[in-house]
Amino acid sequence: MKYFFVYAHPEPISLNGLLKDEAIQALTAAGHEVEISDLYAMKWKAVADGEDFPERDRATPLHYPSESGKAFKNGTQSVDVAEEQRKLLWADVVVFQFPLWWYGMPAILKGWVDRVYALGFAYGVGEHGGARWGDRFGEGVLEGRKAIVAVTVGGRMSHYGPRGVNGAIDDILWPVQHGILFYPGMTVLPPAVLYEVERSSEESVKAMVRVYVDRLLAAQTTEPIGYRSQNGGDYNDVQVLKPELSPDARGLAVHQHEPAFVSNTSLGTSGKYTPQHFAPTSRE
Amino acid sequence: MKYFFVYAHPEPISLNGLLKDEAIQALTAAGHEVEISDLYAMKWKAVADGEDFPERDRATPLHYPSESGKAFKNGTQSVDVAEEQRKLLWADVVVFQFPLWWYGMPAILKGWVDRVYALGFAYGVGEHGGARWGDRFGEGVLEGRKAIVAVTVGGRMSHYGPRGVNGAIDDILWPVQHGILFYPGMTVLPPAVLYEVERSSEESVKAMVRVYVDRLLAAQTTEPIGYRSQNGGDYNDVQVLKPELSPDARGLAVHQHEPAFVSNTSLGTSGKYTPQHFAPTSRE
Numbered sequence: 001m002k003y004f005f006v007y008a009h010p011e012p013i014s015l016n017g018l019l020k021d022e023a024i025q026a027l028t029a030a031g032h033e034v035e036i037s038d039l040y041a042m043k044w045k046a047v048a049d050g051e052d053f054p055e056r057d058r059a060t061p062l063h064y065p066s067e068s069g070k071a072f073k074n075g076t077q078s079v080d081v082a083e084e085q086r087k088l089l090w091a092d093v094v095v096f097q098f099p100l101w102w103y104g105m106p107a108i109l110k111g112w113v114d115r116v117y118a119l120g121f122a123y124g125v126g127e128h129g130g131a132r133w134g135d136r137f138g139e140g141v142l143e144g145r146k147a148i149v150a151v152t153v154g155g156r157m158s159h160y161g162p163r164g165v166n167g168a169i170d171d172i173l174w175p176v177q178h179g180i181l182f183y184p185g186m187t188v189l190p191p192a193v194l195y196e197v198e199r200s201s202e203e204s205v206k207a208m209v210r211v212y213v214d215r216l217l218a219a220q221t222t223e224p225i226g227y228r229s230q231n232g233g234d235y236n237d238v239q240v241l242k243p244e245l246s247p248d249a250r251g252l253a254v255h256q257h258e259p260a261f262v263s264n265t266s267l268g269t270s271g272k273y274t275p276q277h278f279a280p281t282s283r284e
Numbered sequence: 285m286k287y288f289f290v291y292a293h294p295e296p297i298s299l300n301g302l303l304k305d306e307a308i309q310a311l312t313a314a315g316h317e318v319e320i321s322d323l324y325a326m327k328w329k330a331v332a333d334g335e336d337f338p339e340r341d342r343a344t345p346l347h348y349p350s351e352s353g354k355a356f357k358n359g360t361q362s363v364d365v366a367e368e369q370r371k372l373l374w375a376d377v378v379v380f381q382f383p384l385w386w387y388g389m390p391a392i393l394k395g396w397v398d399r400v401y402a403l404g405f406a407y408g409v410g411e412h413g414g415a416r417w418g419d420r421f422g423e424g425v426l427e428g429r430k431a432i433v434a435v436t437v438g439g440r441m442s443h444y445g446p447r448g449v450n451g452a453i454d455d456i457l458w459p460v461q462h463g464i465l466f467y468p469g470m471t472v473l474p475p476a477v478l479y480e481v482e483r484s485s486e487e488s489v490k491a492m493v494r495v496y497v498d499r500l501l502a503a504q505t506t507e508p509i510g511y512r513s514q515n516g517g518d519y520n521d522v523q524v525l526k527p528e529l530s531p532d533a534r535g536l537a538v539h540q541h542e543p544a545f546v547s548n549t550s551l552g553t554s555g556k557y558t559p560q561h562f563a564p565t566s567r568e
Contacts, residue, residue, distance in 0.1 A: 008332045012530060013345035046330040046391045047505055061297035065438075065482075104388060107330045107395030113386050154349075156417075158522040160300030165421060165514050165523040167536050174451055176461065179387030198349075225454075230449050238442040239449040251535015252451050272476045 001220065003027055004091035005036040006084075008098040008109040012041075012166050015197050015205065016152055019212050020097055023150075028215040039108045045080065045100050046111030051184060069119030077118065084116040088142060093219045096176065097150040099197075103172050113180055122184040131237035137178075138229025140185030146219050147181035149173060149191040150212055157195040169193055174252050178227055187224045189215070226257035285504065287311055288375035289320040290368075292382040292393035296325075298437055299481050299489065303496050304381055307434075310497040319371050323392045329364065330395030336362050353403030359362065361402065368400040372426060377503045378470060383481075387456050397464055406468040415521035421462075422513025424469030430503050431465035433457060434496055435474040441479040453477055456537050462511055471508045473499070485560040510541035 005024070009016035024034050037044070050056065053067040055076050077085075088094060098109050105113075117123065122142075126135030135141075149199040151173070153160065160169040169191075170177075177188045192215045194208045215222070228234040234245055246254040289308070293300035301421065308318050321328070337351040339360050355361040360370075372378060382393050389397075401407065406426075410419030419425075437444065437458070444453040453475075454461075461472045476499045478492045499506070512518040518529055531537040 010348060011346040011501065014347075040331075040333065046395060047324075048390065049324065062295040063298075064294060099333075100465075102394070102397050103459035104394060106332065107391045107398050110386070110388060110394045111330065112520060113392030114391050117386065133443070133449075156522065158524055159417070161524060162534075163525040163538055165285050165417075165519050165525070165539070167462065167539065171455060172459055172463070173457055175387035179456070183386075235449050238326075238440065240442055240445060241447040241449070250533065251444075251537060252455050253535060254447055255449070255451065 001092040002033045002035070002090055003093045003095060003216065003219075004087045004096045005034065005097060006039070006109065006112060007036055007095075008039045008106045008112075010040045015194075015208070016099060018205070019150070019152070019194075019209060022209045023097075023213055023216055024093075027161065027216060031218060036092065037084060037087065039112055042080075044079075044108055044112060045115070046108045048111065048114040052081070052115060065066070065119045065124070066208055069124060072118040072120040078115075081115050081118065084112065085118070086118070087120055088145075091145055093216070094142075094147045095150060095216065096147065096181070099139050099152045100154075100172075103166070105176060117180075117184070125184075130263070132231065133239050134185050134230075135185070136230060137199070137227070138182070138185065138232060140183065143185030145186045146189055146224070147177075147186040148189040148215060148219065149177055149181070150195055151191060152197040153193060153195045155195065160193070160195070171252050177225065178252075178255065182227050187225050188227065189219060189222045222244050228257060231275070285376040286317045286319070286374055287377045287379060287500065287503075288371045289318065289379045289381060290323070290396060291320055291395065292323045292390045292396075293381075294324045297490075299478075299484070300381065300383060302489070303434070303436070303478075303493060306438070306493045306498055307379075307381075307500055311500060314501060319374065321368060321371065321396070323396055326364075328396060329362075330392045330398070332395065332398040336365070336399060349403045349408070353408060356402040356404040362399075365399050365402065368396065369402070369405055372429075375429055377500070378426075378429055378465070379434060379500065380431065380465070384438075384456075387450070389459045389460060401464075401468070409468075416515065417523050418514075419469070420467050420514060421465070421511070422469065422516060424467065427469030428472045430473055430508070431461075432462045432471040432473040432499060432503065433461055433465070433493070434499070435475060435477055435480045436481040437477060438482050439479065444479070455536050461509065462536075462539065466511050472511065473503060473506045473508050512539050512541060538568055 005020065007020050011017065024036065027034050048064055050062045053071055056067050098105050104110070123134065123136065125140055128134050139180050155166060158164050159166045160172070162168050166172065173191060178193065192212045200208065230239060234241060236242055241254055246258060289304065291304050295301065308320065312320050332348055334346045337355055340351050355568065361438065382389050388394070407418065407420065409424055412418050439450060442448050443450045444456070446452050457475060464474050476496045484492065514523060519524060521527055525538055530542060
């Protein structure tokens with residue numbers, strides 16, 4: 001299979017660097033093909049602005065989505081953007097690997113999304129209006145591909161459980177997993193979430209590498225997160241979930257087939273940390 | 285009062301530009317003081333990397349949080365970062381205004397957070413260990429300040445309701461409102477969320493300006509989102525919400541005092557849009 005890593009970490013000699021290197025080595029050894037966009041190493045342009053469209057009419061105010069759509073259609077996109085789109089289309093499995101910074105992606109990775117997800121490529125695809133609102137959430141140009149988030153977290157696992165103070169990790173990752181990866185049609189696999197990475201022993205690091213590599217190697221056979229598809233009959237004509245579905249559920253879990261998926265809900269043992277990666281469990 | 289706008293939009297001649305200008309004018313006319321960080325106009329450095337610490341030892345691998353903490357403590361931070369911290373400390377009300385791009389902040393604004401929220405300033409403050417895990421979520425260096433998110437959204441309001449396909453807007457904004465604004469101690473006011481901005485009539489724009497300005501002017505008397513404070517007794521000694529609190533609630537709403545706040549839940553009328561901004565309602 002073809003794995004495409006979108007990777008964001010500023011320091012090669014780091015846990016993230018090690019995880020990435022080990023993952024690529026294991027995948028290659030198993031006969032898979034790998035491409036990587038190491039955003040820091042590439043000095044990826046993070047900020048979406050008018051410079052992305054050198055051919056645009058500078059006499060008119062910039063409307064980023066329109067310019068993005070025009071450039072995509074006319075083949076006048078920045079070379080860097082077009083190249084990332086090519087990699088996405090090439091891949092069978094797209095891996096987003098990053099450290100969780102302020103409950104989200106580092107800016108450089110967010111800027112990869114802002115720029116690469118052009119109008120006509122990742123959104124604005126299909127019919128828009130009335131009962132239908134685009135080929136998205138289950139459909140789209142990246143349909144058929146799998147996506148997996150691999151994220152390192154400084155905080156403790158208990159803080160990210162269903163009632164942990166930070167909010168459940170599934171909910172924190174919702175904008176990335178549902179809003180960015182599922183949106184253009186990718187199937188989203190359970191994330192590899194590695195906690196308390198600032199104080200991990202050598203043994204813990206080995207376990208983390210093992211978990212991450214296992215997740216990647218098993219991509220083809222892993223049960224994905226059961227997000228409901230937008231145009232599959234679960235939502236009404238203004239894209240609101242029909243009342244008879246998940247009637248008793250609350251929160252973002254309503255948008256998953258039951259039983260709704262929860263990642264890594266068990267508590268890390270403070271002070272005596274060993275990574276604990278549990279099978280998905282259900283949440284009501 | 286002192287209002288500090290952190291503003292991210294690439295085009296001055298835009299709805300966002302208009303909203304920002306009108307808001308600042310109205311606040312100034314009402315006798316308030318205003319500072320603004322117009323991140324695009326400032327060409328804000330979005331990417332957190334080793335260049336943020338010119339004095340660091342380049343022979344050792346970069347560990348961003350440590351360098352950030354050292355620079356903050358020693359007064360060797362980048363001038364741009366220190367200046368933003370000064371504005372945050374100066375302010376009574378911090379306004380985050382941005383277009384919702386891929387269910388989050390534009391990269392330039394995320395990069396503002398990544399860089400300005402230094403270790404020792406926004407996190408790593410207070411006692412860490414066992415039953416206590418920092419002065420955060422209700423405590424912290426920015427305690428006493430109010431924060432408000434003002435966000436323009438291309439999509440329809442129905443898509444962002446409690447069962448809308450994108451996920452509820454409160455849950456999408458959770459990483460920003462709870463994870464970034466509440467974390468260092470700010471009190472978070474209900475957001476000003478403006479939907480379907482791509483097809484708004486002149487009348488709609490006027491209504492949006494009015495809603496936005498009203499929200500800002502009322503900051504001092506508005507009931508904030510009732511996020512539970514971490515160290516106020518609601519969480520146990522591994523920062524998990526005590527079982528007797530919100531026992532029947534699910535999702536991120538458990539972290540709010542009951543009745544949990546929901547913003548703008550009513551549906552926009554497709555095709556015949558008029559902005560509808562409703563009082564907060566409760567959610568179970």
